[in-house]
Amino acid sequence: MGQALKTPVQNESLVLSYMDRAGKIAIDQVAGSFGMSKSQLAETTGLARETLYRLERSRTAKTQGRLREMLEIISRVADWAGGKEQAMAWYRAQPLPAFGGRTAEALVKEGKAAAVRDYLDHMALGGFA
Template identity: 60%
Template sequence: MAFAGAGFVTDFIDRAGIIDVDRVADAFRMTKGQLAETVGLAAATVSKAERRTAPRTQSRMREMLEIVSRIREWTGGETQAMAWYRSQPIPALDGRTPEALVKAGEAGAVRDYLDHLALGGYA
């Protein structure tokens, strides 16, 4: 299923189909360590080339990018979307932030919440 902002996510994918961690960190003005923390990974995971392509690393990066992509228009841009992702508690999800949910492997709950809002549901 395609989602809003698919082009945004593909901007970070290289020719081999791998999310370029350096490009993501640069785009959000983060160190690789900060980026790793944002998706719930150890800093070494995104610092070592062989670990960057691991399925878990790629999955977490993709989840974060998909969420940021979906909200960037109504938050006012990528920087604001990342701020929302990192700090906005979602009452419907026990007051946890999207960042906390992604770190816990529950990105699907954030996507479901965003789908609910997109269909006119209450926050």
């Protein structure tokens, strides 16, 4: 990894860039930004498809938390991946040796986003996979 991963404070900027005036992550904006439908975004985050189509469900703590986790991880790798689109591709497809070859996407779906963040922090400090 040639470039350092972003610090937690820098990670907030990507998350904040998708916030609406109510302080919620704007799902249409996230999906559009990554060239996805709401259904594809739901699949990527491990949420039921209808969750992102129903306003009341899209604004729950669980839904917002899962979206935040995904965006935080993408933000951490965006610089060295070559941008947020490439970071999304990494998130969805790159097997992580430290996790038995599972992807960041699979781990977030399992509720293990903190483990991915810890792993990325470890790598940023020069650790090995």
